[in-house]
Amino acid sequence: MDMWWQGFQLAVGGNNLLFLLIGTVVGLIIGALPGLGPLFAVALMMPLTYGMPPATAIIMLAAVHAACAYGDSLASILVNVPGGVGSVASCWDGFPLAKKGKAAPALGISAGGSLFGGLVGWGSLVMISPVLMNVALKMGPAEYFMLAILALSLLSLSSQGKAIQGLILGGFGMLLAFVGSAPITAFQRMTFGVSYLEDGFPLVPVAVGIFALSQAMVLAEKGGMLAEVRDMVGSVWEGVTSIFKMPYTLIRGSIVGILLGIMPALGLSSANVVAYMTERRASKEPDTFGKGNPAGLLAPEVAKSACIVGDLIPTFTLGIPGSSTTALFLAAMVLHGIQPGAAFFQSGPLPYAIFVGILLAQFAFFILGLLFAKYFAKVVLVPTSILVPIITVLSFVGAFAIRNSILDILLTIVFGVIGFLLTKSKWPAATFVLGFVLADMAESNFHRAMLITGGSFIGLVSSPISIFLAFGIAALLAWPLVGSLRSRSRRQAAA
């Protein structure tokens, strides 16, 4: 309890509350912009945290993340364009509710559901993290290698129906991560004699280019304004209180969100859709889904917010990103000298301060969202001719600020072009970040395990944890094959 109290004092001390508020406002504004989601928001804001104390930085990013995920729903409900990949399912019943003249109650359902999901996710983070920490303490290089391979094998599932493209991008991310010093031997790889590449590709300029700068190019192509905004009639608070009339929806959404949050690599993109499908299947009136059923909006909102916080569980405890956005969190933690895993939880009141900050962030976006949703929604009226230079300037400064290297700006432009090509090709860019982050974990732990076992591969599956992970990998790799065999036999039976 003493640590919790110290953490609370640290979380509310200094400028932390101010930056929590700033992060929430920025997250809501970016979230309200269609197509720009938490990954863009965190990528854009991460370099700005460079000069901050560690607790402040992580609290602000958590606030941006949570607020943006909620803010995405504004675009989904009011404009029928997903604010981000985590809000796709919110369009399906949210927009029909708005068309029926119930935009304000719909926003209330979104706000209330997001708060509920966030609180449940937070509770899971606090309760599950110590348990997972004990497991992490028993893990060695072989287990971490298997865990990284498990996360990589989930890339195909997290690719939203484009499994091969997702795997290609994951592999591409890994190849770029191999540039620089090799593990163990420190041999310079794939630098082509360029001294700039000797330290490898820095994640922040790469991520800012792929997720933020690319969107500036996309918006410049579109021109005009992003969208029109529907008038809001009715009471937002009516929507908030209505969520308690759907207790089973709250429970189902929470479970889906937490489970998909804990699984590495699977995040927002899966949680909201799976929660919607689960809710529709469980409903006594499935035909009403897609036509403005409040449960069809509530389920993905709860799952999304539970997943946002749940993603942090493997990130903080195992150093494995729960999603592409938390991969950026990992980078931010390392930037601020915080090592995930046991070291993080043994660093005094810092983890407790971050937990308190994450909890406060849930209430912050709920209160601000409830009070000012209709004003945040009007951000879609800002012309793209103003948004484009803002995004570009922030991306350039963000890329430069990490290493004070002007060449990092050039790198950001190069990856901005790649991110633009990914957007136009509708490839799942998030899998690139996951491959990039997981590559070093997989490779360095593999070689360490080989050194320990004297080159024996059997050593990789000699402990109960690694055997369990190996079965998981085999099941995930076999899943698409089993699925296609089943659908083929169904087709043959029907023919």
Place this chain on the structure above:
Amino acid sequence: MENRIVSKFNYEFALLIIIGGLAVSFFAQTFTYPGTIAGLFPRIVSTIVILMVLFLLVAKFRSKSAASESDEELLDDEEVGTWGKSVSKHALPVMNWKISVLLMLGYFVLIYLIGFGIGTFLYAVAIPLLLQYKNKLVAVVFALVTAVALIVLFGTLFYVPLPQGLIFELLFGG
């Protein structure tokens, strides 16, 4: 026949060529590394990437030769119906992505030569005007506010030393 927007640039093909090309060069490099540790993982991963890229290229080639359409890209109805009052089905893209990239490179050169402040002001003025923002005075004020705000924010609050520019460094030292 409606006057549709066409873009003959095949984004996915360009992506496959870039990723495939890099994977091939990485694969080739691994044979120059001493021992097995340095080259093992890059070789495995680049092999898998090359095979998957080839698979997709063959699939694209087959589907293209089977189809009768050319590779024109049209704006989605969804995008057009929901996005922006001023973008219509028949409008040209306001700023082609290649122009965007050239302008970003120009901004980069400006930062390198004359520093972040002036470079940002010039870029932030140019973009709204090129994107047909009607009120020129607002565009200039916006650019000024953006440049000043970012210098204050990063220089003062975040202690990030923004680039002064080569020309100013040569003239005034430092």
